[in-house]
């Protein structure tokens with residue numbers, strides 16, 4: 001591990017340019033002048049990363065692209081017998097390295113949920129695993145928690161460095177950066193000059209201060225029982241999601257939502273099979289060919305979404321909650337449905353019931 | 355299956371297509387890689403994903419038993435896009451197969467017991483695998499009664515092998531919903547015929563597969579006959595995509611039908627989140 005370096009605010013772009021020559025870097029950048037719609041994009045010279053606000057969309061795309069080719073296929077004539085058609089299958093090339101600069105603790109935590117499902121087996125998703133292993137995270141000490149954030153309620157926190165390779169601490173006039181992993185550490189010197197004693201001390205103070213913060217006051221204990229007790233209580237679920245539009249935004253912006261669809265596309269004799277993000281909030285998600293749908297209304301769909309995050313996932317994966325508390329589903333929902341309220345109510349009702 | 359990439363199908367060749375009914379056909383397929391075909395192992399009840407490249411993938415039970423490995427057999431009811439294309443296949447055509455997937459029937463635990471199969475329509479497909487497997491190991495099982503029904507005689511699959519099932523040692527009870535000229539077997543709905551047959555529940559396992567409405571009434575019937583929930587086995591058809599427990603499509607609570615199923619006992623089903 002190397003020492004700490006300091007990147008002055010006005011040298012951030014050039015530091016990223018140097019870094020980008022070593023490893024492709026993704027940074028949070030804003031789409032418009034009003035700084036709304038912050039998204040992680042591959043770094044290009046001249047880009048100014050937005051480091052003082054949580055991104056709207058998350059860096060899920062880097063490891064789990066919204067659309068990803070699983071294989072390509074081609075119908076070809078059999079060389080020895082032109083009357084026969086053969087199939088040629090090809091797997092996509094391996095992914096390259098990447099570094100996500102300015103990810104927040106919740107952004108990184110989200111992949112912990114993915115890891116359980118995609119890499120633990122019995123079947124291992126090698127495309128995911130490959131990208132996951134080759135992607136480094138420069139985690140930002142988060143000082144921008146807002147009313148929707150609740151990361152401390154789900155086992156993380158604004159000073160969480162789990163899964164990080166570099167740690168970025170904003171200080172007066174710039175950023176102090178230090179290595180967290182060996183691979184991350186190897187890039188530290190490249191980013192700036194060694195931090196002065198004052199800069200390093202300021203960073204430590206900030207880290208201590210932020211690590212004492214508790215973001216959010218949700219207590220998810222007892223939800224598993226609540227989900228069971230209230231499963232059939234349609235009035236309860238209806239009162240929680242009456243306004244839901246089924247737009248699926250909550251799942252698209254969610255760092256832990258991993259459901260995907262698989263579809264084929266073909267032109268002439270060539271095509272590809274790909275996966276793309278899907279959403280359990282969509283009506284057709286579970287619709288069967290007969291027209292039967294086990295989750296026919298938004299009530300059942302939302303019940304499954306909350307259940308999956310706070311009950312079913314913990315049941316399957318020794319207590320781990322599939323939520324990182326980033327608050328994006330709350331912030332992005334057009335009708336302001338608040339998952340914390342649903343979870344709190346589930347518990348209350350189940351207590352009242354007992 | 356490819357160990358390094360669970361989404362990548364094996365290429366396979368259609369050996370034969372058999373028309374069963376107006377909307378069900380049976381495919382016999384052989385994996386192109388002879389080594390993989392030779393070493394292919396599975397449990398009755400396990401399923402496969404068939405690929406028509408350019409259209410998509412769908413889930414079907416392997417309905418030939420592991421005791422007859424000249425080919426892998428699938429019966430497909432035409433209901434939508436992929437199944438429509440499967441019905442256009444001819445001998446020699448290339449498809450993809452990802453198999454075996456899912457858990458399969460607990461046939462070891464059924465040894466020494468009497469067996470009751472209750473099947474309706476395409477629901478006979480998974481039952482056929484286990485039935486033939488048991489007939490090929492006839493000494494391991496007691497009485498094997500099969501109640502199989504469909505709307506009309508033309509809607510029964512595998513009619514060309516009923517004689518073999520009977521001579522192999524199965525007590526085969528066939529029924530159709532209404533009278534048909536020339537039909538010499540039973541007439542009536544499956545649950546009614548079950549009541550008439552009234553097989554003893556003592557030391558018996560019932561395996562039930564068919565349309566939801568049939569299952570519902572067969573369950574009532576089995577209860578009346580004294581079957582306990584853990585003596586009744588069925589298979590679930592949940593919409594699937596990946597088939598390998600990753601894509602999140604097929605869950606009922608924390609149970610993933612593609613990994614933990616599709617075969618469940620009724621006592622297991624009762625413990626699960628009721629989203630059938």
Ligand SMILES: Cc1cc2nc3c(=O)[nH]c(=O)nc-3n(C[C@H](O)[C@H](O)[C@H](O)COP(=O)(O)OP(=O)(O)OC[C@H]3O[C@@H](n4cnc5c(N)ncnc54)[C@H](O)[C@@H]3O)c2cc1C
Pocket residue numbers: 287288289290401410411412413414415416429430431432433434435436437438476479480590591592593594595616
């Ligand atoms: C474990 C299991 C075993 C099955 N075994 C058989 C069998 O032996 N024979 C048979 O004919 N059918 C079987 N089915 C049902 C069969 O998979 C569907 O009828 C088929 O996927 C419909 O595909 P489609 O593209 O023609 O229909 P479309 O309506 O065009 O389907 C679009 C997509 O929906 C999904 N889908 C729709 N309905 C179902 C359904 N009922 N079950 C699962 N996925 C669905 C498929 O993923 C498909 O790709 C089985 C299903 C499961 C889950």
Ligand code: SF4
Pocket residue numbers: 243244245246247248249250251281329332333334335336337
């Ligand atoms: S974002 Fe809100 S409205 Fe849209 S699907 Fe999610 S809960 Fe429903």
Ligand code: FES
Pocket residue numbers: 593594595596597598599600601602603604605610611612613
């Ligand atoms: S079908 Fe993908 S998880 Fe079961």
